[in-house]
Amino acid sequence: MSDHEHKNTGDVHRELHSHLPPEPALRVRAMESLLIEKGMLDPETVDAWVEAYCEKIGPKCGARIVAKAWSDADFKARLLENGAEAVKGLDDAGWAVAHLRVIENTPAIHNLVVCTLCSCYPHAILGPPPNWYKMAAYRSRAVRDPRGVLKEFGVELGGDIGLRVWDSTSELRYLVLPGRPEGTGGWDEERLASIVTRNSMIGTQRDLSIDAGQA
Amino acid sequence: MDGIHDLGGRQGFGKVDTGEKEVAFHSDWEARAYGIVRAMSKAPGWSLDKFRFTREQIDPADYLTRPYYDQWLQCYAALMVGSGIASVAEIASGHSQSGLAGPGPARGPDSVFETQKSAAPFERPQITPPAFNAGSSVQTKSFAHGGHTRLPSYIRGHKGEVRHVRGTFVFPDDSARGIEHAEPLYTVAFNADDLWPGEGASHLVLLDLWESYLDPA
Known part of the structure; x- marks a missing residue:
């Protein structure tokens, strides 16, 4: 792409910024009404997407994948081999992420996921990313000072635990498979899923609490 | 491009805000913006990479300070201007003032599941x-x-x-x-x-x- 075109896109942004209403809520309303007038948007479809992401799609989808992996060794092996293939056929996770890869925490290894260049995240199995995942502090520091970042999340990682930080630079989407806590023997998948947190699947939490497990 | 978006290893951004409430959206407009981006018709050529490159060209000060979904919508606004679908004046007013046509037709509510399911493979x-x-x-x-x-x-x-x-x-x-x-x-x-x-x-x-x-x- 030529420098000329670069300048144009940057200039379009600056022009939009100076002409659009200052409040995000007003900018959103103006875009919605224009897109409807242009025949590019059905407001009921917007409602349907919002409803899907508020009620159906969220960390509980990822938690069910984790619980199944803890309960079914064959599924876990397939999940670690190719996450996208393994989750095909699961109800609402099956169509989730075209290029899902799952990385396993073990007693010797901890994994942490970031996207330094934008904010790539497995929306369809974890919902929209938290704000901190999209902000400069996390994106800049997760690759360079991950132990410091983990401390801010309350995770003191022992020096004997190897740390791997995955920068999501391609369309592969990474999900951390956290370790199954002690004291959960005999739990069914639903109960197991209830203790799996969003942050544990990003890697900003390591140890899961069994107190929240619904009997 | 060597832009502000390329944040890995940069210093000076302070601590991570770990106390954030765990919700899908933090305001009504955020939810609306997210839904609009997922629901709207896209013109041929608006690939994910073109969208990302468009976001990388947001003014650096805006990139670091403007809310994330606000930036998403502005990128689609810039893509509409770039593709000759809308003018800046139309986007600012929220009303179509020209014969510039969008890539239709609008997708109905039933498209949500199918769109998710058929996420474009790369x-x-x-x-x-x-x-x-x-x-x-x-x-x-x-x-x-x-x-x-x-x-x-x-x-x-x-x-x-x-x-x-x-x-x-x-x-x-x-x-x-x-x-x-x-x-x-x-x-x-x-x-x-x-x-x-x-x-x-x-x-x-x-x-x-x-x-x-x-x-x-």
Whole structure:
């Protein structure tokens, strides 16, 4: 792409910024009404997407994948081999992420996921990313000072635990498979899923609490 | 491009705000903006990489301070202007004032499940066998071009080891320019101590990198 075109896109942004209403809520309303007038948007479809992401799609989808992996060794092996293939056929996770890869925490290894260049995240199995995942502090520091970042999340990682930080630079989407806590023997998948947190699947939490497990 | 978006390893941004309430959306307008972006018709050529490149060209001060979904919508506004679908005046007023037509038709509510299910795959049939294997030593190129790339600046010119050969995937540097071309993709591991010597780092950083970002080492 030529420098000329670069300048144009940057200039379009600056022009939009100076002409659009200052409040995000007003900018959103103006875009919605224009897109409807242009025949590019059905407001009921917007409602349907919002409803899907508020009620159906969220960390509980990822938690069910984790619980199944803890309960079914064959599924876990397939999940670690190719996450996208393994989750095909699961109800609402099956169509989730075209290029899902799952990385396993073990007693010797901890994994942490970031996207330094934008904010790539497995929306369809974890919902929209938290704000901190999209902000400069996390994106800049997760690759360079991950132990410091983990401390801010309350995770003191022992020096004997190897740390791997995955920068999501391609369309592969990474999900951390956290370790199954002690004291959960005999739990069914639903109960197991209830203790799996969003942050544990990003890697900003390591140890899961069994107190929240619904009997 | 060497833009503000390329944040890996930059310093001075302070602590992570870990106290955030865990909800899907933090305000009504955020939810609306998210829904609009997912629901709206897209013009041919508005690939994910073109969208990313458009976001990278937001003014740096705005990039760091404007809310995330607000930036998403502004990118689609800029794409509409760039594709001749809307004028800046139309976007500011929220009303169509010209004969500029959008790529229709609008998708109905039933499209949500189908759209999710058919998320566009980026893998392609193999064209040439991969040049590297798991275990290969590689060195990243040190290029910087003015277009879109997924080779972050913090990793350029460094040696790493291929951990996984992932298949053949659409090459983002070209895709952002509207050209589809696919290359072998690798997950490459780097020692953080090589990237930032003297800081006592002991972790590995793993990135997914396309073949043309890499030389044998």
